Structure formats: structure tokens, C-alpha cells
Amino acid sequence: MSQLAYIVVYLALAGAMASWIAGAVFYIRTLSAIGSDGGNARLKWLAVVAWPFAAGQLKGVAAEHAAKVNKSIVAFLACLLIAVMATAAATNLHRLGK
Numbered sequence: 001m002s003q004l005a006y007i008v009v010y011l012a013l014a015g016a017m018a019s020w021i022a023g024a025v026f027y028i029r030t031l032s033a034i035g036s037d038g039g040n041a042r043l044k045w046l047a048v049v050a051w052p053f054a055a056g057q058l059k060g061v062a063a064e065h066a067a068k069v070n071k072s073i074v075a076f077l078a079c080l081l082i083a084v085m086a087t088a089a090a091t092n093l094h095r096l097g098k
Contacts, residue, residue, distance in 0.1 A: 005090030009083050016079035023072030026065050033062035 034044045047054035055066045 002090050002093035005086050005093055008086040009090060012079045012083035012086060016076050016083065019072045019075035019079060023069050023076060026068040026072060030058070030062050030065035030069060033060070033065055034058070 031044060031047060034040060034047060043054060043057060046057075051069075055070065058066045
């Protein structure tokens, strides 16, 4: 049973890495869309420094990419949570098996 929990840990970590990469790609696309929408430098810096405050002010293509970034953040945190829970289960199951 502990091997199954370790498999879940590795899958969750792979999912976290994939969602991190997807979030980074969509974040770069969001920043480039902000720059192409008239070059609003203040909004671009706000997106770099304080993402939650800038995400609500975006419009158009930048807002679509920002929604994907937010979904990637949620997926990343969910994968990390699953990895931590599976690690706890794996260590407990490994200890019980001895």
C-alpha cells in the first residue's frame, strides 16, 4: 500500500510541476498582452509586483490569460496538497508495515 501512496506523491509532484510551467507560460502571455494593449506600464508593474490586485483590472486578451494563470495557481496548490497528504499516508503505511 505504501508504494501506491508513493506513486500518488510522484504523480502529484509531476502535476504541480506541469501546472507551474503552464502558469508561467500564461503569465508571460498576460504580460505581453498588457504591453500590446497600449503599453500601460503602471498596470504591467502592478501585475509583476501584486498579481491579485492587477488581475481584476485586466481587460480583453490579457484578462483571458489572467484567468488561466489563476486556474494554474489553484491546480498547483491542489497538487501540492495532494502530494503532502500522500506523503503522510505513505510514511504511516511504511511504518505500519514493519
